[in-house]
Amino acid sequence: MSSTIFYRWKSQREPSRILFDGTGLTVFDLKREIIQENKLGDGVDFQLRIYNPDTDEEYDEDQTVIARSSSIIARRSPAAVKINMGGGSTSNRTPHKMIGNAARYVTGRPRVFNTTSKRP
Amino acid sequence: MSSQLSNTSFKFVALGAGNEVGRSCHILSYKGKTIMLDAGVHPAYQGMASLPFYDDYDLSTVDILLISHFHLDHAASLPYVMQRTNFKGRVFMTHPTKAIYRWLLRDFVRVTSIGENSILDKDDNLYTDEDLVESFDRIETIDFHSTVEANGIKFTAFHAGHVLGAAMFQIEIAGLKVLFTGDYSRELDRHLNSAEVPPLPSDVLIVESTFGTATHEPRLNREKKLTQIIHSTVAKGGRVLMPVFALGRAQELMLILEEYWTQHAEELASNQVPIYYASDLARKCMNVFQTYVNMMNDDIRKKFRDSQTNPFIFKHISYLKNLDEFQDFGPSVMLASPGMLQSGISRDLLEKWCPEEKNLVLITGYSVEGTMAKYIMLEPDTIPSVNNPDLTIPRRCQVEEISFAAHVDFQENLEFIEKINATNIILVHGESNPMGRLKSALLSNFASLKGTPEEVHVYNPRNSVDVVLEYKGVKVAKALGN
Ligand SMILES: [Zn+2]
Ligand SMILES: [Zn+2]
Numbered sequence: 001m002s003s004t005i006f007y008r009w010k011s012q013r014e015p016s017r018i019l020f021d022g023t024g025l026t027v028f029d030l031k032r033e034i035i036q037e038n039k040l041g042d043g044v045d046f047q048l049r050i051y052n053p054d055t056d057e058e059y060d061e062d063q064t065v066i067a068r069s070s071s072i073i074a075r076r077s078p079a080a081v082k083i084n085m086g087g088g089s090t091s092n093r094t095p096h097k098m099i100g101n102a103a104r105y106v107t108g109r110p111r112v113f114n115t116t117s118k119r120p
Numbered sequence: 121m122s123s124q125l126s127n128t129s130f131k132f133v134a135l136g137a138g139n140e141v142g143r144s145c146h147i148l149s150y151k152g153k154t155i156m157l158d159a160g161v162h163p164a165y166q167g168m169a170s171l172p173f174y175d176d177y178d179l180s181t182v183d184i185l186l187i188s189h190f191h192l193d194h195a196a197s198l199p200y201v202m203q204r205t206n207f208k209g210r211v212f213m214t215h216p217t218k219a220i221y222r223w224l225l226r227d228f229v230r231v232t233s234i235g236e237n238s239i240l241d242k243d244d245n246l247y248t249d250e251d252l253v254e255s256f257d258r259i260e261t262i263d264f265h266s267t268v269e270a271n272g273i274k275f276t277a278f279h280a281g282h283v284l285g286a287a288m289f290q291i292e293i294a295g296l297k298v299l300f301t302g303d304y305s306r307e308l309d310r311h312l313n314s315a316e317v318p319p320l321p322s323d324v325l326i327v328e329s330t331f332g333t334a335t336h337e338p339r340l341n342r343e344k345k346l347t348q349i350i351h352s353t354v355a356k357g358g359r360v361l362m363p364v365f366a367l368g369r370a371q372e373l374m375l376i377l378e379e380y381w382t383q384h385a386e387e388l389a390s391n392q393v394p395i396y397y398a399s400d401l402a403r404k405c406m407n408v409f410q411t412y413v414n415m416m417n418d419d420i421r422k423k424f425r426d427s428q429t430n431p432f433i434f435k436h437i438s439y440l441k442n443l444d445e446f447q448d449f450g451p452s453v454m455l456a457s458p459g460m461l462q463s464g465i466s467r468d469l470l471e472k473w474c475p476e477e478k479n480l481v482l483i484t485g486y487s488v489e490g491t492m493a494k495y496i497m498l499e500p501d502t503i504p505s506v507n508n509p510d511l512t513i514p515r516r517c518q519v520e521e522i523s524f525a526a527h528v529d530f531q532e533n534l535e536f537i538e539k540i541n542a543t544n545i546i547l548v549h550g551e552s553n554p555m556g557r558l559k560s561a562l563l564s565n566f567a568s569l570k571g572t573p574e575e576v577h578v579y580n581p582r583n584s585v586d587v588v589l590e591y592k593g594v595k596v597a598k599a600l601g602n
Contacts, residue, residue: 009168009174009175010174010175011174011175011177011179011205011206012204012205013204013205013206014204038167038168038169039166039167039168039169040167040168040169041165041169046169046173074175075175075176076168076173076175077173077175077176077584078138078173078582078583078584081582
């Protein structure tokens, strides 16, 4: 555990950190680590986005590598929901499905260079 | 991120309690003023996951934060907001809310830090005891019915009838009046008055929708059902577990049980069938209930005056600090927290008692989706043990739900909404389906106003989705109309 990436929740004052071995983490693995570190659950009802603190640009590619010692901003939001308005339904149910959430970071297989003791 | 709003736009966003019950938190902005309502946690989640979506709003822009009542789903993330975020605003709550909040959150910090400290990091808490102490003194208290002006925003607290100290807030920003009900009840019960209708009209109403279009059975029937099912269970030698939130409705239930035990002293009293309340917290807060007896209804005030004793100190109910001092020999009635059986004393008792057919779990509060209280009502064959996830426990006990949750039902809500007479109604604090049904029912109720200047609009926004209302010139028309 020689490397560190600092992340600060958008609404928080102080940063937190992720410890790991290696020269960097992919966005995928970093998000996965943040979700586990904060015990955010199965990822179904929220989405996690991370940003470059200097440019405010989102890191939206899972493969992008964040170098060790970097700082990022993390943002937890409700899962994006697609409401099905069609069909002239008179039912009062709100048929919707989650179209953007963080579930794949939880269910996805960890990368090989990540710590290997993860549960499936 | 969002486009520049015009100066006359009123903006509402729910960071929590949008199409859900739990983590109440709403933000209003109008003419450069920003007001936050409530800072709760979600009872079905823990840690960060239980928080409102604070990352979706720049909390440094909030001028004032009003807390409606002490329940965890409305107040428990306040220390987090004040200590861990860039929030810089002023915080207000009523005197009794603050008095109980102090005890409640100390307990919350303790319970969550014990419940969570598995093999993982020690620092699983949203905040520490120190955060609680440091932020506590910065909370300002307000009286009911007196208008406070802070940062150019005026607001007044009215009784919400939900728990001791629960407030509705009527907020006025540059002439625009907004009413936030918080959790409210229009029923006169054994200790609280029903919610008040503020004397001045409101333009926007933010109203709870917990029970959607459901109808409560009359109070008397429910009391009768409750006491009968308890009596018949203990008469057969069974144990009754009543999971309750430590403060609020528990006191109401105890008043009912105390009266029934007094009336049936021969069979039940003198420790034949003991009633316990396993809550050290409730015991500590008894003097708060005594202090604020003047905020309760005439009936309980009269009792207090006549007997000169605290009506919340009971003859037939004993407090238990924990289960170590509980001798489980025969039939008994146990009120225990937490109210949704997530963990702690009520959960321990559930796991102990649920294999036996003659025992009863009696749910009286509102059970949030995703909690054990909600699950047990499906009468599953087994339940998971909270301390040992690999272990399942057979469930053969009876499960009953008789609601004493102090939330309005459809008829009560509709009558209140009609009295408030706002043209924009924003529904919060309800699961999606009941909330959706309420929206449809309201729209059809107000259908005749469609196309007129009094047309009623109803919104049921999801979390982090803005509702924007234009209030240019509308004020004048409304003032004339009234
Ligand atoms: Zn409440
Ligand atoms: Zn509530």
